[in-house]
Amino acid sequence: MSHGITEKDTMISVRSMPWHGLGTVLDDYPEDIDDALERAGLTWAVNQGDVFVARPVTQDEGILVPQMEARLVAAEEFKANIREDTGDVLGIVSKDYKVVPNRDAFAWLDALLGGDIEIETAGSLQSGRRVWVLAKIPKYTEVGGDEMGEFVYCANSHDGSMAVTAAATQVRVVCANTLGAALRRSEGCERTYKFRHTGDMQEKLGEARRVMQISLDWNAAFADLGNKLATKPMAKDGLGKIVDKLTGADNPDLGDRAKQNRADIKEVVLNIYDGKGPEGDTSGNSPGTAWAAYNAVAEWADWGRRVTKRTDQMQRSFEDQRIKDGALEKIRQAVGV
Numbered sequence: 001m002s003h004g005i006t007e008k009d010t011m012i013s014v015r016s017m018p019w020h021g022l023g024t025v026l027d028d029y030p031e032d033i034d035d036a037l038e039r040a041g042l043t044w045a046v047n048q049g050d051v052f053v054a055r056p057v058t059q060d061e062g063i064l065v066p067q068m069e070a071r072l073v074a075a076e077e078f079k080a081n082i083r084e085d086t087g088d089v090l091g092i093v094s095k096d097y098k099v100v101p102n103r104d105a106f107a108w109l110d111a112l113l114g115g116d117i118e119i120e121t122a123g124s125l126q127s128g129r130r131v132w133v134l135a136k137i138p139k140y141t142e143v144g145g146d147e148m149g150e151f152v153y154c155a156n157s158h159d160g161s162m163a164v165t166a167a168a169t170q171v172r173v174v175c176a177n178t179l180g181a182a183l184r185r186s187e188g189c190e191r192t193y194k195f196r197h198t199g200d201m202q203e204k205l206g207e208a209r210r211v212m213q214i215s216l217d218w219n220a221a222f223a224d225l226g227n228k229l230a231t232k233p234m235a236k237d238g239l240g241k242i243v244d245k246l247t248g249a250d251n252p253d254l255g256d257r258a259k260q261n262r263a264d265i266k267e268v269v270l271n272i273y274d275g276k277g278p279e280g281d282t283s284g285n286s287p288g289t290a291w292a293a294y295n296a297v298a299e300w301a302d303w304g305r306r307v308t309k310r311t312d313q314m315q316r317s318f319e320d321q322r323i324k325d326g327a328l329e330k331i332r333q334a335v336g337v
Contacts, residue, residue, distance in 0.1 A: 011123020
């Protein structure tokens with residue numbers, strides 16, 4: 001399926017139907033991570049098995065066999081990750097790869113958030129090759145006059161395609177765009193933490209918890225920045241010039257098609273800024289300001305860019321901050337914040 005969900009995948013969402021109308025809708029939040037994994041069908045284990053390759057047998061080895069006959073030989077540098085309940089091979093990985101069980105990948109969220117955790121959605125994709133949990137902290141803050149919610153996203157793969165990833169971010173409620181952004185290097189902290197499936201997993205999970213705690217404490221600095229941006233007017237043509245720099249539209253070597261693509265992007269961002277975007281008026285309570293300009297770029301980055309799969313949307317929103325970070329720095333420079 002184009003959305004990455006197979007008949008072997010399961011997922012939950014609280015009060016709204018996720019993922020193309022698939023999954024189980026819950027009336028209440030799971031009590032904790034264990035409850036969430038149970039209700040989302042993610043309690044299965046992943047075991048590792050040997051990998052064998054077929055190698056032709058020749059007379060040079062002193063064995064008289066037909067020319068096309070082969071024998072299985074262990075590939076000692078690799079292991080197969082096998083989903084225990086279905087028997088599916090989820091991926092072929094190096095011998096140093098260490099499986100991070102679903103519970104271990106997400107249990108630290110309980111310790112981080114405690115009784116404040118509200119698990120919005122959890123599930124698997126591609127027959128269990130990728131699993132995720134999205135948790136909300138049940139409190140809102142106001143930044144630039146807009147209501148903001150705080151989320152923690154954690155994902156893991158069992159096919160070797162991605163590191164264990166944790167990201168904390170604020171979400172602007174009016175349009176659900178994520179606003180985790182790097183402040184200046186001297187005052188910011190890492191908002192996304194990744195570690196590969198090698199080495200001491202428990203030590204790395206402990207470090208993820210520490211980094212995410214710092215990230216959650218980052219809210220005050222972000223709120224201060226957002227409130228300052230909301231007091232700075234920004235002209236529409238000024239935002240247009242920033243978008244041109246972000247997309248490389250000012251490159252004189254661009255072909256006609258590339259120029260048109262970048263012009264289309266700028267039009268979308270400026271329409272959002274004007275309150276005329278695809279989702280209606282999402283300009284918020286500080287229109288015409290640097291804060292509204294930053295949010296216009298963030299909304300396009302989360303929801304306006306073309307993606308090959310619908311299931312890429314959430315991962316991209318939480319993990320890909322490059323465009324938003326670049327926009328924030330250029331907007332700050334333009335208004336002197």
